[in-house]
Amino acid sequence: MHITDTSLPGVKLIEPPRFGDARGFFSESWNKAKLASEGVEIDFVQDNHSLSRTVGTVRGLHFQSPPHAQAKLVRCGRGALFDVAVDIRKGSPTYGQWVGEELTFENGKQLLIPAGFLHGFVTREPDTEIVYKCSDYYAPECDGAVRWDSCGIDWGFEGEALLSDKDAKAPALAEFDSPFTWQG
Numbered sequence: 001m002h003i004t005d006t007s008l009p010g011v012k013l014i015e016p017p018r019f020g021d022a023r024g025f026f027s028e029s030w031n032k033a034k035l036a037s038e039g040v041e042i043d044f045v046q047d048n049h050s051l052s053r054t055v056g057t058v059r060g061l062h063f064q065s066p067p068h069a070q071a072k073l074v075r076c077g078r079g080a081l082f083d084v085a086v087d088i089r090k091g092s093p094t095y096g097q098w099v100g101e102e103l104t105f106e107n108g109k110q111l112l113i114p115a116g117f118l119h120g121f122v123t124r125e126p127d128t129e130i131v132y133k134c135s136d137y138y139a140p141e142c143d144g145a146v147r148w149d150s151c152g153i154d155w156g157f158e159g160e161a162l163l164s165d166k167d168a169k170a171p172a173l174a175e176f177d178s179p180f181t182w183q184g
């Protein structure tokens with residue numbers, strides 16, 4: 001299990017080993033005890049899986065507010081995507097800063113995003129699937145979004161993003177009153 005810190009404290013890049021042979025590969029995509037031994041202790045309770053048909057599909061930037069805030073462990077099940085986390089903890093020295101990673105089926109990389117961060121992604125290939133673990137259950141009353149193009153993120157694509165109606169109407173970061181506070 002190879003774990004690397006990113007420029008945002010708490011957001012980590014995880015690269016589980018892949019054991020290749022003539023059939024393909026085997027990989028433990030999540031192992032609670034191995035992650036705990038590296039200091040990453042999160043009780044995940046829900047797995048999500050979505051398919052995005054076209055390149056340039058953007059889902060995000062999303063969060064669930066307390067008491068149903070979610071940490072997420074994100075990977076790409078098919079295709080390729082650029083996955084992003086944005087710090088929205090009021091008072092954080094890195095408030096409003098973002099980090100992004102290319103997650104592809106081929107590279108097997110995973111991004112760990114703690115509660116208190118926005119999460120979103122853009123697809124780089126057609127028929128891209130994302131798979132992620134969440135530390136709390138879906139709670140629609142706590143569901144929130146910030147406009148994807150209001151955080152200064154370099155999404156690395158040209159053209160028009162395909163968005164849900166909800167995401168198209170989301171407030172800009174500058175107008176957003178975050179429910180999260182940095183704990184130090």
Ligand SMILES: Cc1cn([C@H]2C[C@H](O)[C@@H](COP(=O)(O)OP(=O)(O)O[C@H]3O[C@@H](C)C(=O)[C@@H](O)[C@H]3O)O2)c(=O)[nH]c1=O
Pocket residue numbers: 048050059060062063072119120121137138164166
């Ligand atoms: C997120 C979620 C949605 N749904 C339902 C609600 C709705 O009818 C349908 C589609 O929901 P959405 O449009 O919110 O799906 P989507 O835009 O893919 O939302 C997801 O985006 C990524 C970036 C995240 O980080 C996730 O937490 C989640 O917010 O699925 C659930 O039943 N359970 C869930 O956990």
